Amino acid sequence: MVGKPESDGMYRAAIEALADGIVLLDPEGTVIDCNPGAESILGVSCEAMLGNKFTGIGLDFVQENGAPYPKKRLPHAITLGTGKTCRNVVMGLSRPDSDTTWIRVDSEILSSGGHPFAILVSFSDISLRKRHQEELQHSYSALRELSFRLQHAREVERASVAREIHDELGSVLTSIKFDLSWAVEKLDGKGQFEEIFKALDGAIQSVKKICTDLRPAILDDLGLLAAIEWQLGKFGRKTGIRCKIETRGSEPAVPQDVATGIFRIFQETLTNIARHADAANVRVRFQANEKDILLTVNDDGKGIDPKSSAGSKSLGILGMAERAQALGGALVVHPAKPRGTKVELSIPLERRTSRRAIASSIP
Ligand SMILES: Nc1ncnc2c1ncn2[C@@H]1O[C@H](COP(=O)(O)OP(=O)(O)O)[C@@H](O)[C@H]1O
Ligand SMILES: [Mg+2]
Known part of the structure; x- marks a missing residue:
């Protein structure tokens, strides 16, 4: 039978066996202890670390964007300077001869009887x-x-x-x-x-x-607003739902892919109202200027049941949101007041995204 080591020995064995790295610093930031996990993650032997300042052992930390990690903002430096605990800090350890090792670091003060005696820096390899x-x-x-x-x-x-x-x-x-x-x-x-x-x-x-x-030819011949008005009129006649449209601003020149995208999202919104809303009224607001187009569609139906829309099989709203994003814009669907559903679409006209540049290059 394996004998039970003394309490200290038991903790030591556990720390030595950990895959995570542990480094203990004194209040001046000098390394006073470390485990094999730290050696293997940092690629520096404990011997080389012990007795040296943690910031002085030649480790090259980088931020997630690849920029050098400011020394003052390293977790142990913050804990040393302010006494604050740092949790879940992600940083890279850049090495000249291999890929960057990514680590998640915690650092905190260890105290005994209310007296701080060391800084514990622990980290795991999340590469x-x-x-x-x-x-x-x-x-x-x-x-x-x-x-x-x-x-x-x-x-x-x-x-x-x-x-x-x-x-x-x-x-x-x-x-x-x-x-x-x-x-x-x-x-x-x-x-x-x-x-x-x-x-x-x-x-x-x-x-x-x-x-x-x-x-619809009207989209190419008379433009987006005319096409939206035409589609809404057709929808009202077909469903018997009262429809109103309010426009603000005059319609700026809208690139064809943007007009098509907005029109398809509008069509899908109306289809959803006809299919699911049980509404009596639909109010559409079209606001446009040189910078962007805002389209809001309000219905006074029963509103979206969170349970039914949570299903992964519902691709309509997801597709609308993707379409809006591809045009550099956004789509938000939320409950309307006092009842019903509100779909808000905003599409910028100024900044053409790379995707739209790709789109116009497809014949
Ligand atoms: N205007 C609306 N009023 C009430 N419920 C709606 C409305 N629009 C969407 N929903 C709900 O959200 C769900 C998801 O819509 P969608 O992604 O378009 O999928 P689908 O129309 O194929 O069911 C619908 O199944 C419906 O329950
Ligand atoms: Mg749908």
Whole structure:
């Protein structure tokens, strides 16, 4: 059986076995003790540390942005200078021959009977966790970029399909109608062609509707505000919900990708109201100037149930927020007063983000 060491020996053994680093400093900042964990994380032997000032053992600390860590702001220096405890300070240990080691540091005063006798600096190696975090962040950014590009490609595709259908199918149908009218003029018993004319008119209307659903021409011809007013009018007629729009400022020149993004977010907002809100009134506010566009949509429905919107399957609002972010703006959805839901969208017009620059380079 393994014998139980004395209390001091037991703590010493525990400290020696710790993977975390521990360094004890006296009130002048001189190293008076350290463990093997500290040696391996810092890459400096205890022998080289003991008896030296902690700041004087040649360690090169950097901040998360890569800039040198100011010596006065190092956790142990703060504890030494002010007596304050520092927790969870993340810093890098830059080494000339290998990658930066990232550590999370705590430092605090140790006291006995109310008398401080040492500063305890403890730290753990978080390099692996930080790398995973960075990789996760990287894949998240890549996914966002992909989603943005897909959305953009989809818009381009929709516009081109709408154009093709309009130009090819629409004009063929119209010309068949004219030719048929001309031929029918020469015949007796026009009545039997009535059905064919009806069908043709129906087909022409369908083509128009498909084209408008794919990409409303009004957005390109008359601009964003006109398209929003048109969409709201259509929504009101279809759902019976009373809709009002208030505009402030005149509409500035809006780049096409911004106009499309705002319009799609607006459409999705109205779809949500029709589907979920059970509202009687919708109030839209469109505020624009040279710098930004603010669009607010208020409904007086039952409001968003936090439980139903917490589900990861709801992608509508997430997609709207992503779209707003991709345009350098933001989307906030919150409860309206006294009831209902308020969707606030703000998009800057001044600063074109790199993504938008990419977007305009996609044919
Ligand atoms: N205007 C609204 N009024 C009430 N509830 C809403 C409204 N908009 C969204 N919601 C709720 O938020 C959820 C998430 O919306 P969304 O992300 O668009 O997903 P989806 O419409 O596909 O369900 C909806 O399922 C609905 O419960
Ligand atoms: Mg939705």
